[in-house]
Amino acid sequence: MNTKQAKELLQRYRTGLCTEGEKLVIEGWLASLTDEDHREWTAQEKEAFKGMLQLRIVKAIDETEAAPVISQRRFRLFRLVAAAAVILVMGAGVYSLLLTNTGKKEALTHKADPQPANDIQPGENGAVLTLANGEQIVLDSAGNGMLAIQSDVKVINKGGQLIYDPKSSSSDEVVYNTISTPRAKQFKLQLSDGTKVWLNAASSIRYPARFTKDSRTVEISGEVYFEVASRQADNGSAKVPFSVKILTATNDDGGTVKVTGTHFNINAYEDESLIKTTLIEGSIQFKKGDTEKRLMPGEQAQLNQKGVIKILRNANVEAETAWKNGYFTYDKTDIQTVMKQLSRWYDIEVDYENGIVPDDKYWGDIQRDATLSNVLKVLEMSGLKFRVEGKKVTVIKEIGK
Template sequence: MGPQDFRKMIAAWLDGSLDQEGRKLLSKLLMQSEFQEELDKIMQEQQLKGYAMQEGFEDAYQRMRSTLQTRVGNRTSYFRRYWWSAAAALVLLIAGTWYFAGETKKEGTAHAEQSTIAVIQPGQEGATLTLADGTKVLLDTLGNGIFANQNGAALYLQNGQLEYKNTGEENEKETFNTLATPKGRQFRIMLPDGTVAWLNAASSIRYPTRFAKNIRRVDITGEVYFEAAPATEQGRRVPFLVNADNRFEVEVLGTHFNVNAYEDEPLLNTTLLEGKVAVTGTRTKQKVLLEPGQQASLQKKPAAKELSVRKAATGKVMAWKNGVFDFEDARLDEVMRQLKRWYDIDVKYEAGVPDIEFVGKMTRDIPLNGLLIALEKSNVHFRLEGRTLVVTP
């Protein structure tokens, strides 16, 4: 197929006249570098300007460009830049099937195979709130407005953020709520003191519906970013404490910080963006004071006795909150742990974890299938069985 025929096919898809067989063929063509380049030319020439401006098409096109390189063992392999366009992703979605066509040969080349794979969508906003009496509320299903009252606080949902508003009612009984995000969800909450917390996928935060006057304490699992609000009582600062998986405690001294306490991660990390925090090991009672840009880590297996402090790659740490996968210097198992949580999948390795290291970034708003195409270009071989990604030699 020549460039002009390809352009006609793109135009037919855009005006809705491309039949099912044509969409399948187009999805195959878009897996080939020469047609990806031709699509780039079409967009750059603005020959489809009228379509590109619809529903943020052009913006999506630009955001979905990605560059991936891999280092395999001690050998560094640089792959040409692949621009993953919104057009390619949308065509594949409309066709209803994703075709992974590649040639895989022995000694590092791919085996020729086609597979039809269901589209797995990226994560989105959503969480489950457990009230003091055990009632569970699925926040994904609610609109804006007040939906419950807890111990003198009105629970209010506003544009994807859960807020607690003081109603002025006094109640001496301390009650707790728990906000939890499953895999494939993230959420934001404003706590009763005004502190804002962002929960990554597969995370939770337990907190009182009204903080005590002398201390503010929350318990978390998974990964949570905080922007802590200052609070005083009779001229004294009220401490804000974060208990991370009962392994270390973070004392906030007025700050922005991120805590990663996922069970399947080898390190527990606290990263400071602004202000100051004091991190204390729950078992060793060792205490370290962080400055902005620093990270305190505790190794889990084998269990380390002391916290270590180092300069943090803050951009990489905060990528999840900013809607990005940052795979800079990430090994394959680290990449897969992120994909498991965001796309709600399982990952299995047929022959151990391949020795592959990545460089690059991708947006988190694309279907898993689009991201996997990029991984294939980076010498990662796999098959998708339902919601289980099997990494093959």
């Protein structure tokens, strides 16, 4: 559904011609404009809010038609979704284009809300490159241009990403480099075969500066997204496989992903209960020990701590890859998962008051370039409270909520 169709849907609601499922969702959303959880909004803010709702109707309508009975709790979480966009746009005081009910695009600006004196800023681009001889280069401060030559391959820093240019290389020497992102950093890399790699916070990849003619293997930890370049063998009869070995905190085998040319995301953080490999495009094989599973687009391989592989057939690809596109996307996500993501991106310590972990679930999107205080404001709409002391954030469950 495009924006024009969304506007027509709202018009059908106003004229009483929409379905019962459409009516439930729209009324739940519109009710949030006067919900007691919100501060007083100006008329312009309300119009902006309605514009946001139009852009989100299609997904929610689909869910509603599948399950016509929607609880008030679900409406509350939908309110979180919509309010997230509004708060982060206005709280950061940025310029944004929102669609009003008139169908006209208007610029919405808002004076930034007062921010805490020591508000925690979001993560940014940055990483450490370790060369074959052990020399380390901090990429945050490295200027554009050639940084090194590895196995006769030029290592170039360009526009916030590292590129391995093998065009002039004639060496068969295999040397390994490593890129590591600390907490609150992310980075992009292009390998010598043209494969593109995105590293989330607290992640790493070890790779040869130049791949051999018949093998392409890398090792990763944390969360990494791949767009693997297809490469033909010298005889032209087959493609050179690309393998990703997943490392765990104890250097145990976290499984191997085998591909030829495809897009996929691997989440292998040591503080998560599952190692998840989500396929976006192409085809891959996930192997652990003697067990091997083939994935199709939209599927996810989940490896638990007992070494058992489960295949999720309809994974939420958007949620799994949102970090790469500048968002946190939640789809019935528990608070512990939410806070783990925030801890890595904002480099904070997370605690739960009295050891009580709330059972709240979250739907929706939050921009990763928002300050921590703005993100916590959004999450507080679900009934939680947060106490921030320096870089420590305590999650507080309010009684009766």
